[in-house]
Amino acid sequence: MRNHIGRAVPWLLGITMAFAQTAVDLRTQSKNVDFSNVVGTKPFQIGNVLPSTCVTGQMFFLTAAPGGSNLYGCTAANIWSLESGGSGSGATSARQLADFLVTRTSPTTLAIGAACSASTPCNIRFGSQVYSFATGGTATISGGSGVAYIYISSGGVLTVGHNVTAICPSGCAAQGGVTSFPLDAIPLFTWTASNGTWDAAGGVDRRAFLSSQILAVGAGLQLVQTAGQNTVAADPSVVGMRVAKPTTSTSACVTGTWAADSSFYYICVNTNSWVRAALSSF
Numbered sequence: 001m002r003n004h005i006g007r008a009v010p011w012l013l014g015i016t017m018a019f020a021q022t023a024v025d026l027r028t029q030s031k032n033v034d035f036s037n038v039v040g041t042k043p044f045q046i047g048n049v050l051p052s053t054c055v056t057g058q059m060f061f062l063t064a065a066p067g068g069s070n071l072y073g074c075t076a077a078n079i080w081s082l083e084s085g086g087s088g089s090g091a092t093s094a095r096q097l098a099d100f101l102v103t104r105t106s107p108t109t110l111a112i113g114a115a116c117s118a119s120t121p122c123n124i125r126f127g128s129q130v131y132s133f134a135t136g137g138t139a140t141i142s143g144g145s146g147v148a149y150i151y152i153s154s155g156g157v158l159t160v161g162h163n164v165t166a167i168c169p170s171g172c173a174a175q176g177g178v179t180s181f182p183l184d185a186i187p188l189f190t191w192t193a194s195n196g197t198w199d200a201a202g203g204v205d206r207r208a209f210l211s212s213q214i215l216a217v218g219a220g221l222q223l224v225q226t227a228g229q230n231t232v233a234a235d236p237s238v239v240g241m242r243v244a245k246p247t248t249s250t251s252a253c254v255t256g257t258w259a260a261d262s263s264f265y266y267i268c269v270n271t272n273s274w275v276r277a278a279l280s281s282f
Helices: 002-019 089-097
Strands: 045-047 059-062 071-076 079-082 102-106 109-112 122-126 129-133 137-143 146-152 158-162 165-170 173-176 186-194 197-205 221-226 229-234 258-260 264-270 273-278
Touching: 079 102, 079 109, 102 186, 102 197, 109 146, 109 158, 109 186, 109 197, 137 146, 137 158, 158 165
Parallel strands: 045 059, 158 173
Antiparallel strands: 059 071, 071 079, 102 109, 109 137, 122 129, 137 165, 146 158, 146 186, 165 173, 186 197, 221 229, 258 264, 264 273
């Protein structure tokens, strides 16, 4: 009987130890771990929205971002930053997809164009004028519910138009009372807010960098471009412009300009030379 009991004890201890095993802590209970032959690994958290809280050193893979701009690192408590780098055409193409990408890095902060840098600037074109951005910006909210309209103004300013309580601490300008994109601006994103925080899924990508509008003028018109602003006006060499009535026949004038009052029609026939014709009813 004792022999049977003696043989059973190790067997029972083995079963007990098997059930008592705990998960291995790779950080403290392993050395030189090699994952090169495993089917797959997922070293980062993953999701379509950045977590509202994080600790320094934490990493996250944002599935909602364009390819090449998915990886974020927690650079300070509850602050996410886009991790970018590399070189070559592949890296450049991926960065271009991230131009002026807007992400919610905390409940009160939006990061705009985090991939813009001095070596890889984000560029915007208005006609013949190109604006380069070596840094992005941040928009913080402190109150209100509504929508933020994020765009580049025709003057080359990264702008956050809004109808809430928000500021741009760096890299952009905040403009209150805005309820739509200005006609002369390049849209980037809209982002909704509720009760003083940016909505976790409130961002809508409005970027359309491949769009273009070409203006062509017809007879009697001219097109003038200044700092990316197009101005269409009558061509004074073809269409006579109305000016103030001359006081004498030698008053200053440009050939083709004209004037009128209740008695006469005046026309400048040569530089500083006026003639007139009397008017009558019929």
